[in-house]
Amino acid sequence: MLSSSPGVPVQHFEQFGITHEAVRRLLSTALARGADDADLYFEHLQSNSVALSDGKVNRASTHVDLGLGVRVVVGDSVGYAYTEDLSLEAMLRAAGVAAEIAAGAKSIRPVAMPMERRYSDRYPEGRPWDSVGMELRVGMVRDWEQRSFSLDPRVRKVEVSLADATRHILVCRPDGRLVPDIQTMTRAVVVCTAEQEGRRESSHYNLAQRDDISFYTPERTERLCRKAVDNTTGLFEAIKPPAGEMTVVLAAGSSGILLHEAIGHGLEADFNRKGISIYADKVGKPIAPAGITVVDDGTLMRARGSINTDDEGNPAEKTVLIEDGILRGYLHDEISARHYGVAPTGSGRRESFRHPVLPRMRSTYMEAGPYAPEEIIRSVKKGIYCSTFSNGQVQIGAGDFAFYVRSGFLIEDGKLTTPIKDVNLIGNGPKVLESIEMVGNDLVIDEGGWTCGKDGQGVPVSQGMPTVKVSKLSVGGSAR
């Protein structure tokens, strides 16, 4: 199955027989019917996990993925094919299939000599995950389990998992760009089930970052266990809040899910060039109160959503979406950048070699404002304060979005009172933006393992937010 093509080997992919000559031949085949552009995306992923339940470290898994995706672009049309077989014959076949999107009428674009290019490294490789023995991993999850049990006698069950992934990628372009990257990721999850007076509650906490095993410092792992326990035991006193429109204060951190759903997806340029986003034709116009600045940033050190290169071989950047309330631009891949006549923003991402590139978010957050969080809470006569969140969803065209609140508090007369849980918040993106009344000075980038879904593809992202007051959102509480 190994390629027999001779020539200059290509870094990590040398072991699979990939050479500069093979790259040129594949790109030439992809462009052979007269396409405007093409790219090759080689990927080799190794991931591992170990898990504890019922007091035993009793599950482990490994996953290996290897393959090539070939994309051929004609105007804004895309031909795509992939193969897990890296023999030259199989790769040429995939390139030929992807090329069928082109009509074969134009002149053939030449392929330049491949030249490796590297960008700033936001997650320097530390200790390789494949050098971390199973015994060490087993000891870590065992320790987190015992620590969680020790924090509260009401904890009845603890489940723990520790996962890592190391993804080698190589993006090859006809202009000669040959961009490698090593993308590591780790994630730890502690799930607790606790019991009080015959009632049970369950919740969790998780940490994720592009890092090696040194990420798990005593301070972090203490927080991992403590928050998992507190998130669980805090639910015993929680109620469903009343239903209806009310003032909502979003705690700093994972409430960035509001930005992700209400704004971020709608500013992905593919939706806008097709005219199906509610934010189409709004660049340069005010869409939020003055003072609100929202960015999507691929450059945060070791953040889950950070990338050195996007999956089209362009460097990641910090992209200002909304500046002082004015919509400044969209998140672009190369197709949309050409459409709008702007530079790509390094936002072309894909789940794996099996998927074509789309404009995607990386780390989306709102810049800090002037208010202390306590001041924001004090300003609310009656409303809710939302602390922890899970999933969200948006309708790009209508702008309606929703996200789920796992826990929080009622706000009564400027004070946090009764805990609340399990409510869906729903609103309309542009209306909610207009309804932001106060922005806190406490921006936090959430440390959890968020994954964004779009067109059946999941990519790791980060999000952040200072404490924010929204004058009205519909809260899915109890009507009684």
Next chain:
Amino acid sequence: MSIEQLWELARTTLKDAQGMGAEEATVSLSRQTEVNLTRRAGRLEQATQATSLSLSLSLLVEDRFSGHSTSDLRPEALRSFLQKAVAATRALEPEPERRQPPLSDCGSSLTPEQLDLCDPSWEALTIDQRRDRLEELEKAVDALPQRSQILSATCYHMDSSGESVRVMSNGFEGMQRGTGYGWGTSITLSEPGGRRPEATSWYSSNHISELPGIEKIAQEAWMKAERRLGSGPVDSGRYPMLLDAPITGRILGILAGPLSGAELHQGRSFLAGKLNTSIGSKHLHLMDNPLIPRAPGSRAFDSDGLRAKAMPIVEDGVLRNYYIGVYYGRKLGMAPTCGGRSNWILRPGSRSPAEITKELPKCILVTGFLGGNSNGLTGDFSFGVQGQLLEYGVPTKNLSEMNVSGNLADIFHHLQEPASDVWTWSALRSPSLLFDSVDFSGL
């Protein structure tokens, strides 16, 4: 790789794993060819075509369990992968409950021919025929009388063919194969104020002949999008809710988690201890049936290799079975039923949705969900919804920016009447469902 080569590689891998120290192993190999086409604004927007091959493996080494998968099937890479997998498994703690079931419990209930999940015409389908189908669909959308009001229309076609083989060290060998077709369209409208409501009509089936015609798909997409024009919330309160048949899975599907052996064992199911007790009204009658020819959830054996069989989940409101696989059966001291859901069949009623709603002064017809989640331990749920306010069956307002909330232990007792309009295009075959009183939040 031919089907014979799939079998050969699966058997060789099993033997190699045993040779390296695994006392038990299960090897599955699957191959899938898939074509996806998207068309917009009069031209092909995206064409994706590929054949994929992957191997998954579970191991029991000295009573220790692990699971693995790889798409790197080069012989030397696979051997190294197996060696590492076996070595990693040894570091875990033993769990004899993971042992495979006896061969006598395993087998295929029906042959692939009896399940009829493969459309023989797939082999002959050409790329030009696929493109032509999609173009015809786009023409049907363009021919809609309301076309001028449509801002954007995207049409989709997908088809696939796949097979998987499984070999287990207890001697079981099984194969599943199937084809799949899907097509549909998404349309976006515009309205004053800048909102651009969108809606999708999408159908899929194992057999191409069972897909509806292109005119139906185009008209349905328009009808769904039109329901979203000028939408907004109404007052919060308790309303009767008619859940549209194609989307009942968003509520019914929540039950799958709390019904599972894993959640029962972890003490995270609100259905724990509820076997043979009432969990809903007499209208809640739910069967799991994996043996329906051509149904998307059909299968000959389950994830443990156990013969697939039909079983009642809820009979006249009374919970009859959980999903208990071999492992959690041993943990819970219960006999295995099956590892997970197949086709869910909800018993229909005798009246149409229109006949039901024309008697109701007010009713919220829910036609779509947006976000939301549930808590399988407490049963609490909260979802964003879209739909229409009906007054004596007549739509009086299109709804959005509203939530429906409740508790699963309560809501099914409010199931007042299933309609007669069973939706047959998914593994959940359900009619529209009327609940007499449900919490909605809006204004």
